[in-house]
Amino acid sequence: MRTETLQNKRVIKSKSNSSNIKNSVVEILPHLVKDIKLAKLGRDKIDISEREMPGLMLLRKKYSRTKPLKGFKLTGSLHMTIETAILIETLKDLGADVRWASCNIFSTQDEAAAAIAKTKTPVFAWKGETLKEYWDCTLQALTFNGNEGPNLIVDDGGDATLLIHKGYELENYFNKKKKLPKITATIEEEIVIEKLLRKVHKRNPNHWHNIVPDIIGVSEETTTGVARLQQMVDDASLLFPAFNVNDAATKSKFDNLYGCRESLADGIKRSTEIMLAGKTVVVCGYGDVGKGSAQSMKSYGCKVIVTEIDPICALQAAMEGFEVRKLEDVLERGNIFVTTTGNKDIITLKHMRKMKDQAIVCNIGHFDNEIQVDALNASNAKRDTIKPQLDRYTFKNGKQIFLLAEGRLVNLGCATGHASFVMSTSFSNQVLAQIFLAQNKPATGMYDLPRKLDEEVARIHLQHLDADLTRLSKEQADYIGVNVNGPFKKDEYRY
Numbered sequence: 090m091r092t093e094t095l096q097n098k099r100v101i102k103s104k105s106n107s108s109n110i111k112n113s114v115v116e117i118l119p120h121l122v123k124d125i126k127l128a129k130l131g132r133d134k135i136d137i138s139e140r141e142m143p144g145l146m147l148l149r150k151k152y153s154r155t156k157p158l159k160g161f162k163l164t165g166s167l168h169m170t171i172e173t174a175i176l177i178e179t180l181k182d183l184g185a186d187v188r189w190a191s192c193n194i195f196s197t198q199d200e201a202a203a204a205i206a207k208t209k210t211p212v213f214a215w216k217g218e219t220l221k222e223y224w225d226c227t228l229q230a231l232t233f234n235g236n237e238g239p240n241l242i243v244d245d246g247g248d249a250t251l252l253i254h255k256g257y258e259l260e261n262y263f264n265k266k267k268k269l270p271k272i273t274a275t276i277e278e279e280i281v282i283e284k285l286l287r288k289v290h291k292r293n294p295n296h297w298h299n300i301v302p303d304i305i306g307v308s309e310e311t312t313t314g315v316a317r318l319q320q321m322v323d324d325a326s327l328l329f330p331a332f333n334v335n336d337a338a339t340k341s342k343f344d345n346l347y348g349c350r351e352s353l354a355d356g357i358k359r360s361t362e363i364m365l366a367g368k369t370v371v372v373c374g375y376g377d378v379g380k381g382s383a384q385s386m387k388s389y390g391c392k393v394i395v396t397e398i399d400p401i402c403a404l405q406a407a408m409e410g411f412e413v414r415k416l417e418d419v420l421e422r423g424n425i426f427v428t429t430t431g432n433k434d435i436i437t438l439k440h441m442r443k444m445k446d447q448a449i450v451c452n453i454g455h456f457d458n459e460i461q462v463d464a465l466n467a468s469n470a471k472r473d474t475i476k477p478q479l480d481r482y483t484f485k486n487g488k489q490i491f492l493l494a495e496g497r498l499v500n501l502g503c504a505t506g507h508a509s510f511v512m513s514t515s516f517s518n519q520v521l522a523q524i525f526l527a528q529n530k531p532a533t534g535m536y537d538l539p540r541k542l543d544e545e546v547a548r549i550h551l552q553h554l555d556a557d558l559t560r561l562s563k564e565q566a567d568y569i570g571v572n573v574n575g576p577f578k579k580d581e582y583r584y
């Protein structure tokens with residue numbers, strides 16, 4: 090796979106405009122994908138999925154004439170799947186000038202990336218990137234001709250936002266101390282980022298300060314990315330406005346829940362081909378993703394055990410009939426362990442050593458640090474790669490465990506992520522957020538989707554499922570104190 094990528098790079102480099110090289114922090118490439126010949130397969134899949142994405146198709150119809158994103162440079166850092174291809178083409182239809190990278194080294198569908206590259210949209214993504222390649226791709230997506238940055242960002246997990254903020258911070262340090270700080274990071278990915286930023290700094294010591302004033306805002310897709318943004322709001326380090334897409338009801342209560350309810354099993358089964366019925370599955374975390382994951386496993390006939398730190402979520406799990414236990418107490422009972430917390434060090438090396446023979450370990454939360462993969466790799470366990478994204482580790486005592494997708498999101502690493510329909514609800518929110526940012530150019534801070542638009546996203550998708558919505562009478566609306574046309578719930582309602 091690497092060879093094909095490198096060959097591809099060589100071909101593309103020879104076509105690129107060498108006059109850019111001197112001025113830009115990076116050589117601007119038209120695209121980097123695994124194999125452009127996959128474009129036809131990608132296009133066929135896009136055509137099929139468009140029918141399952143009514144929200145995006147309706148937004149295209151509604152806005153493609155007025156083009157509210159015309160004149161805006163837009164960077165995306167979000168899993169480069171078939172559904173994302175349809176999001177990209179919607180953003181382009183609305184007028185945006187788009188550059189795109191994936192937000193995970195394993196989540197790209199190469200046929201989707203090829204189909205997008207074929208339309209001459211710069212996309213930098215393939216399944217199985219190294220960490221260095223991944224961050225180089227993010228920088229490519231963030232760098233437009235003339236060494237300019239984006240006006241708008243679609244982020245998933247916050248990596249594009251992080252690169253900009255870290256670069257900006259490094260320039261501040263240099264401007265103050267007249268030297269760059271030593272790299273003190275010990276985590277491989279952090280070292281890669283630090284090295285990349287030093288390379289950028291060498292080419293242009295003011296690059297990030299130059300591009301930040303033109304950034305109108307970012308719309309963030311997922312829980313973990315929103316948590317990162319919230320920390321920046323709290324410590325007043327956020328450099329531009331952020332739109333919280335995740336917390337729209339039609340995102341987190343659908344994608345995180347119903348999306349994972351189907352795609353978790355898809356990832357586990359495609360990777361291991363295991364029979365789920367009768368197995369004991371331990372789901373760590375019972376938030377939206379945990380609820381979907383637990384329901385999914387239960388529906389296959391698994392015995393599901395939940396671990397939680399939040400008493401409310403733990404009580405919810407107990408009242409759904411799930412056994413609620415501490416992870417330490419069920420290590421020898423579980424056949425499959427799934428982390429869904431968005432937190433770190435949930436499954437440690439010590440835990441994995443104590444699991445029963447042939448246990449399967451995977452994560453569906455955004456980052457791989459939910460499982461101590463680095464510690465596992467550094468341990469005396471022998472690693473055998475059975476196939477890409479399926480590794481078997483044999484401990485000294487002969488006990489074996491399987492790790493899926495190297496601890497990265499199992500549904501995107503071992504399968505193709507959520508199905509199109511639920512991504513239509515998520516991505517409709519993304520498009521509305523981008524239009525909001527472009528039209529309102531709000532002040533730096535965090536913004537939510539108004540409830541009325543959230544309801545509108547749901548309404549569009551209801552039609553597709555042949556569902557009939559009851560209409561309130563004026564008298565009924567007055568009685569419960571709402572407008573007949575909505576919004577029907579207060580902002581704080583939790584669904």
Ligand SMILES: NC(=O)c1ccc[n+]([C@@H]2O[C@H](COP(=O)([O-])OP(=O)(O)OC[C@H]3O[C@@H](n4cnc5c(N)ncnc54)[C@H](O)[C@@H]3O)[C@@H](O)[C@H]2O)c1
Pocket residue numbers: 311312313314341344345348349373374375376377378379396397398399402429430431432435453454455456498499500501507
């Ligand atoms: N793979 C996907 O397709 C996908 C989709 C949506 C979200 N996500 C990601 O999944 C993760 C979870 O998202 P969410 O929306 O469910 O978040 P959430 O906040 O609703 O749920 C996380 C839950 O984990 C619990 N938790 C935290 N630390 C714990 C610990 N040490 N042990 C047990 N439980 C613990 C929290 O109390 C919370 O209830 C995030 O990283 C998010 O970005 C992934």
